[in-house]
Amino acid sequence: MADRALPPPGVPGMTIADVDTPALLLDLDAFEHNLDTLDRSLAGRSIRVRPHAKSHKCPDIARIQLQRGAVGVCCQKVSEAEALADAGIGDIMISNEVIGATKLARLAALAMCARVSVLADAAEGIDALQLAARTVGAHIDVLVEIDVGAGRCGAQPGAAAATLAQHIADQPNLHFRGIHAYHGGAQHLRTPAEREQAIAAATALVTTTLDALAHIGLAAEIVTGAGTGTYLLEASGSVYNEIQPGSYVFMDADYGRNLDAGGAPLRTFRHSLFVLTTVMSRPTASRAVVDAGLKAHSIDSGLPLVADLPGARYSRASDEHGVIELDAGQALPLGTKIRLIPGHCDPTVNLHDWLVCVRKGIVEAVWPVAGRGAFY
């Protein structure tokens, strides 16, 4: 908000029952379990971890990730990187193209005070990066993004990508650092076989690109990609040397639908992120209305799940309301606070100014979502 920050919905020492709603809760035990699980799953592998901060937008979480050995963080936008750099995070990859004079000027300024890398997928974008860097005397690390199946941004793998790498290498204020090969579409493929197939195909396209680079005498120091759904696949191969999972710290209802080899929901990571909401109306025996709707969680990947209340189903969201269908006779008195598991963690976090960190029912800390709304 422009002039007036909203107060945090809770303060340390409070019980969950006293936290105002809607509030974004972080269950610290589950969060730490997720951090431990990622670390354990990568033990003995020589892979660098650069977690994606677009999921949490929170310097406190970024610092914990760095303390555990992350080489830096990823961001998606310049303003998001600024919010983290302001809080002392010193090595940030903007895993995205940056287009537009205003953004580029800010990026170049940021590169003067933090280690910043950025992606490019077009010669015109590289020229604009060079101009912005030269203007302030900055030096910026640049990776070529290739499209390995996500069908979003990215140059064609192989020779086209190598040509762009050469163009970067030719710029006096830019350094060619490597290849960005993130397969977003693979993260939510439901079966392990589908995910393996997608990452195998992505890896083949990276290899083609590395060969094309070698052909013109260039090497990719960094080959990065991977998200929470596939990171073990990239980490297990010999092509990627950096991974950037983000959602693993939180999980969400959509990630919870990914399956293991036996066809059961994958439970590698636990749900640590919840939207706390209050029952604000009990119009009928089977309907409860809660105070968390579209402005408190994002339904782009499906409706939230109701935690702790078997049989209860969040069936409809409007701006500020959620309708919960109950089993006949299920008790849920007016004023009760319940937890929702959001459908999609990233855009849900972006709706909140504060992350209320709880352990065993007590608020332990309140962390600002410093990058909330930082989409420039």
Added chain:
Amino acid sequence: MADRALPPPGVPGMTIADVDTPALLLDLDAFEHNLDTLDRSLAGRSIRVRPHAKSHKCPDIARIQLQRGAVGVCCQKVSEAEALADAGIGDIMISNEVIGATKLARLAALAMCARVSVLADAAEGIDALQLAARTVGAHIDVLVEIDVGAGRCGAQPGAAAATLAQHIADQPNLHFRGIHAYHGGAQHLRTPAEREQAIAAATALVTTTLDALAHIGLAAEIVTGAGTGTYLLEASGSVYNEIQPGSYVFMDADYGRNLDAGGAPLRTFRHSLFVLTTVMSRPTASRAVVDAGLKAHSIDSGLPLVADLPGARYSRASDEHGVIELDAGQALPLGTKIRLIPGHCDPTVNLHDWLVCVRKGIVEAVWPVAGRGAFY
């Protein structure tokens, strides 16, 4: 954000091409057309207008609505009402139940410095309101919400609602003011016949409730409801005496699918709200990627439409990207700024800190979305 407000994406005098993206644009000509259209459509009718501020969350817009004769505004949350009251808006109906001690204490405090009304649909809620009001010596106006078909909050119409009204009237610190009978579900029924039928049914339930009130010697000073999709129906009857349209100032892609009697899209109001976005990647001849995804507009009611570019289709949103499919050979160079018509205005506005007001391509003002994130 907690510590650090994002700067506005543009400043007065700038051309649209220089506004940073994503940005929320308000086309002032279309906005004023919409204000005029509402006024004209109600000329000669003795209906009070209390526009809903949950759509815009913007004191500048609320002030313009009041200058044009609105009797006050509606809000959906206490913190949203606080943001508007802080900016000098003096008569606010919280068209929602308020449950929870923290919120009630704030509501009672707000009622000491602004005229505030609120809804109730349960005796327990009324008791809690009375306690909070008595604690600080406040007096609060209360309306009984009845469910007229939306299937969300609200008491049963008729005797049950009248019993609640009596319970309000019995409280020393509360005043029974009337009946809140908003039919949310009717707003987006596509044909005029469906909307008429829904509001006729709602009106009958209001009448039943007014009869039940009369039976116990109570009168509803205010009978309020209606949104942008149906307000002329409520305003044309003799039962409602106050209406609360919100989206009419902006419109959105979903409202744009409502039809007129001839089966053509209703064009009473114009699209005044846009998300400005930059083409940040042109990976193929038929695909453009823009920098406005799920964190810049809400897709709960469908994907946004691309304005000004016939044939172009926003086909997929991820957190910070939108994929636009183009007709073969359609030119859309890297760096071009284009306008999207958001799927749903209210939750889209809530993602932005600033409303960039433009007229004929030039920024005329930048208004803070003071109630952004105010969901407590």
